[in-house]
Amino acid sequence: MLQSLRAPPPAAPAGRGAFWGLWSGQLISNLGTQVSLYGLGLWLFQQHQRLGDFAAVAMVVQLAKLLALPLLGPRLAHWPRRRVMVLANGLGALSSLSLALLLLRLARVPLAAVLALQAVAAMGEAALVLCFATLIPELVPDGPERLRANGLFVTADGLVATSAPVLGAWLGRAAGLRGVLLLDALSFVLAMALVLLVRWPRTALRPAAASAPSSAPGASPGSWVAALGEIWRDRTLRPLSLLGAAMAFVYAAAEVLFPAWIAASFGSQRLGGALLVGALGFLVGYRLWRQLTAAAWGGWWCAALAAQALILIGAALVLFERLVPIWFAGLAGFSIGLPVALSALQTRWQQLVSPERMPPLFAARFSLEWGARLLAFALSGVVVDRLLRPALALPHGPLWLLEALGRGPGRPMALGLGLIGWLLLLALWSQRRALAWRPEPAGAGKLGRCGS
Numbered sequence: 001m002l003q004s005l006r007a008p009p010p011a012a013p014a015g016r017g018a019f020w021g022l023w024s025g026q027l028i029s030n031l032g033t034q035v036s037l038y039g040l041g042l043w044l045f046q047q048h049q050r051l052g053d054f055a056a057v058a059m060v061v062q063l064a065k066l067l068a069l070p071l072l073g074p075r076l077a078h079w080p081r082r083r084v085m086v087l088a089n090g091l092g093a094l095s096s097l098s099l100a101l102l103l104l105r106l107a108r109v110p111l112a113a114v115l116a117l118q119a120v121a122a123m124g125e126a127a128l129v130l131c132f133a134t135l136i137p138e139l140v141p142d143g144p145e146r147l148r149a150n151g152l153f154v155t156a157d158g159l160v161a162t163s164a165p166v167l168g169a170w171l172g173r174a175a176g177l178r179g180v181l182l183l184d185a186l187s188f189v190l191a192m193a194l195v196l197l198v199r200w201p202r203t204a205l206r207p208a209a210a211s212a213p214s215s216a217p218g219a220s221p222g223s224w225v226a227a228l229g230e231i232w233r234d235r236t237l238r239p240l241s242l243l244g245a246a247m248a249f250v251y252a253a254a255e256v257l258f259p260a261w262i263a264a265s266f267g268s269q270r271l272g273g274a275l276l277v278g279a280l281g282f283l284v285g286y287r288l289w290r291q292l293t294a295a296a297w298g299g300w301w302c303a304a305l306a307a308q309a310l311i312l313i314g315a316a317l318v319l320f321e322r323l324v325p326i327w328f329a330g331l332a333g334f335s336i337g338l339p340v341a342l343s344a345l346q347t348r349w350q351q352l353v354s355p356e357r358m359p360p361l362f363a364a365r366f367s368l369e370w371g372a373r374l375l376a377f378a379l380s381g382v383v384v385d386r387l388l389r390p391a392l393a394l395p396h397g398p399l400w401l402l403e404a405l406g407r408g409p410g411r412p413m414a415l416g417l418g419l420i421g422w423l424l425l426l427a428l429w430s431q432r433r434a435l436a437w438r439p440e441p442a443g444a445g446k447l448g449r450c451g452s
Helices: 015-048 051-076 081-105 111-139 144-197 224-233 237-265 269-291 297-315 318-322 324-352 355-392 399-405 411-430
Strands: none
Touching (some): 015 051, 015 081, 015 111, 081 111, 144 324, 237 269, 237 324, 237 411, 269 324, 297 324, 324 355, 355 411
């Protein structure tokens, strides 16, 4: 196990250009997929006026990604990842183009066909994420450059998450669903062209297992279940994976609860300002991450998670809701912590797992994190509608408690944010060993510690 978890070797300088090209392609294809997701959900809602149809698209996409990981994880280390990325982009383009052609030929496309084709595109996107995440150590040399690369890796997801809903709604009205799907197919084609055109280092062109000694423990592909068991047995990876799953759950729940809180408590006029502050905060957080050194980012990871937990807990307070400057300051602080926390998680995984073991172990890792996101999407509405809203409507509840919690239409969502804040704080405390480590002997100084 110790050999299979050794630090990855330094990457060749030639891979820097490949990283930028692949990152650009990943950003384009991911944005196209998410824009089509929102455009498709909006189209289904307009067709049937059922919110469940909108939610079904997101649920199917998440499930499709989860189903792809057990298939890819054990095998990806033995496949050329350039070829996998070309095929995944081609698969996504064909599925989006097929759905657009169906909409041209048929007046009413069955929902099952829509969801099936969207699921195929999601599987291709899952393959692209897994390939790119495991390629970074082979493209970018260790040190400050890799820290910045990991920051860019998660920044792409943040940029897509903040812009895709707005672009999806706007393009759906301007170009129609067929136009949105055609643009999605074009995004996959552009990403495929970048994969083919960039100059790949020779080590990255080979399968990851090709560079592993044949006698190295864990060099066999194994299975997805075996990779999960390997993570669970390892005393370092287990708390890291649990903390990552908790972060994924909290961030996904916030994606649902926060806009609902704004719409119910403040009206849609505040949503634009909130999106702008959140986007600027995310960019400031990435800038902060770029300035961190190998001796400092561990402590900043702990500080970012603790600050985010306290901000979410504060959202449940009526006073927090009434003080507009404090409200926007809390939103900015939470957004600044996002790229720091996510980049630190990605960096720590890369430090612990060798390149030949990254495909199966990262597939298991993403299964836990994406499964937590799916659970958050499913539970957020249930907890708010079935638990918090009825509790606030109790006619004979303790008056002091109800007055402290508030009774406005947005209070159930605010209390939901408070609950996930306590969950993040509990996860941070219980898994604090994942944030308390020392660097390799060749490193300089002691990395930041959180707890003991």
